[in-house]
Amino acid sequence: MTNTLLKLSWVFLKIGTFTFGGGMVIIPLIENEVVLKYGWLTKAEFIDAVTLGQVTPGPVIISATFIGYRVCGILGATVATASVILPSFVMICLATEAIKKFRENKILANFLHGARVAVIGMVFDAGVSIGRGSLVDVKTVLIAAISIICLFKYKINPIWILLGAGIVGLVT
Amino acid sequence: MGTGKQADTEQKIRKQADQLYRRGLHAFAGLPDSADMESLELVVHLWQKAWELYREIGDKNKARELEKSLAALYKKKYLKVQGSRKLQGGIVQKFKDWLMFLKIGCFGFGGPMAVFTLLQNELVREKQILTDKDFLEGAVLGDVLPGPVTMDIVTYTGYKLKKWSGALISTLVFILPSFVLMIILAMLYNKYRVTPKIEQFFKCLGAAVTGLIVSVGLNLSKSEMKDYRELCVLIWAFASALIFKLDIALIVGLAGVVGIVLYHDDTEKQELK
Numbered sequence: 001m002t003n004t005l006l007k008l009s010w011v012f013l014k015i016g017t018f019t020f021g022g023g024m025v026i027i028p029l030i031e032n033e034v035v036l037k038y039g040w041l042t043k044a045e046f047i048d049a050v051t052l053g054q055v056t057p058g059p060v061i062i063s064a065t066f067i068g069y070r071v072c073g074i075l076g077a078t079v080a081t082a083s084v085i086l087p088s089f090v091m092i093c094l095a096t097e098a099i100k101k102f103r104e105n106k107i108l109a110n111f112l113h114g115a116r117v118a119v120i121g122m123v124f125d126a127g128v129s130i131g132r133g134s135l136v137d138v139k140t141v142l143i144a145a146i147s148i149i150c151l152f153k154y155k156i157n158p159i160w161i162l163l164g165a166g167i168v169g170l171v172t
Numbered sequence: 173m174g175t176g177k178q179a180d181t182e183q184k185i186r187k188q189a190d191q192l193y194r195r196g197l198h199a200f201a202g203l204p205d206s207a208d209m210e211s212l213e214l215v216v217h218l219w220q221k222a223w224e225l226y227r228e229i230g231d232k233n234k235a236r237e238l239e240k241s242l243a244a245l246y247k248k249k250y251l252k253v254q255g256s257r258k259l260q261g262g263i264v265q266k267f268k269d270w271l272m273f274l275k276i277g278c279f280g281f282g283g284p285m286a287v288f289t290l291l292q293n294e295l296v297r298e299k300q301i302l303t304d305k306d307f308l309e310g311a312v313l314g315d316v317l318p319g320p321v322t323m324d325i326v327t328y329t330g331y332k333l334k335k336w337s338g339a340l341i342s343t344l345v346f347i348l349p350s351f352v353l354m355i356i357l358a359m360l361y362n363k364y365r366v367t368p369k370i371e372q373f374f375k376c377l378g379a380a381v382t383g384l385i386v387s388v389g390l391n392l393s394k395s396e397m398k399d400y401r402e403l404c405v406l407i408w409a410f411a412s413a414l415i416f417k418l419d420i421a422l423i424v425g426l427a428g429v430v431g432i433v434l435y436h437d438d439t440e441k442q443e444l445k
Contacts, residue, residue, distance in 0.1 A: 059287075096332065110432045120389055123288070126285045158286075
């Protein structure tokens with residue numbers, strides 16, 4: 001039991017450390033470790049784990065909770081989730097502290113200036129790639145158009161937009 | 173005879189003023205950086221009296237000197253009042269802030285970009301804990317460092333609010349709803365081997381999220397775009413992600429390098445502002 005927990009923790013620490021780019025990038029990585037190397041889940045179970053990971057509101061890496069639960073119950077779920085979060089948690093805190101310290105540094109300030117603008121580009125890119133997959137008929141295009149107007153023009157809280165769209169999806 | 177008496181009183185007053193000034197100076201020098209308001213008040217009080225006395229006897233040089241010191245003290249006092257006010261607000265707000273992370277953790281259906289927009293709305297527009305600039309820097313960190321961007325921003329915000337403990341609380345609170353839901357789903361899965369059928373639900377959510385993302389992009393552009401150079405970098409980043417499918421960390425890193433080159437000669441201008 002302890003042995004399995006340690007292994008579980010090690011695997012997810014590793015995954016948490018190397019998930020650059022975030023999101024879906026880690027899926028093949030997890031598959032490699034969990035399905036092929038340790039055989040904790042079958043391939044079909046793994047696909048279900050990823051699907052469930054998208055059902056929950058959190059990031060996809062919450063699939064780690066499911067995998068941990070399958071392997072070692074609630075304890076396993078806790079260990080796997082904590083392990084997958086830990087590396088980025090520590091790095092973010094250290095980096096935030098470092099940025100504060102080096103804020104005066106002009107080179108870093110300029111770097112951040114350029115990078116900030118690129119992030120906005122990334123935001124638009126995400127909009128296009130998600131829109132490509134989900135704007136498939138008149139209804140979805142309407143939903144997207146209405147939410148842009150509501151948010152940009154009338155500054156409505158996005159939570160209501162999401163709730164409304166979800167209800168429309170459940171009803172129709 | 174009269175003038176001699178006058179000089180006598182003048183000297184007395186000067187002595188008194190010097191004493192007051194020195195007492196204040198001692199109190200001031202003994203103040204640690206985190207001095208309380210009371211001792212600060214005392215110094216201000218002593219120096220003010222000394223200043224009045226110096227003015228009475230017409231010693232302009234000394235009076236001016238004291239004015240300068242007093243101005244510095246007032247500034248210190250003002251900052252102190254501001255700081256304590258902020259702290260009080262922080263304590264009152266704290267509970268609400270952490271609840272906000274719970275709320276975002278609950279409503280993050282529709283993927284990381286939906287969480288991104290919710291966070292921007294709550295943190296920048298409603299609560300004004302972060303500026304657009306801070307928020308984007310959190311996103312830069314999230315893109316460059318490992319881990320899901322949304323959780324990175326949550327951790328970053330928590331750290332900004334209250335260092336390590338803040339980061340820990342915000343991250344845990346943010347992940348909690350998903351964690352609990354996932355355990356319930358895993359239990360159900362163990363029993364029935366089913367995953368919910370939710371295609372239609374996600375299709376509509378996806379459409380709304382597209383809208384959310386575009387509007388956040390527009391909002392951020394409004395605050396960040398100042399001239400054509402920013403527009404160029406933006407379009408370049410957008411195109412290289414969409415057409416050439418470059419890695420996000422790479423794009424952000426390259427844009428940073430471009431920023432170093434582009435802005436290296438107008439940091440002085442910024443400082444003047």
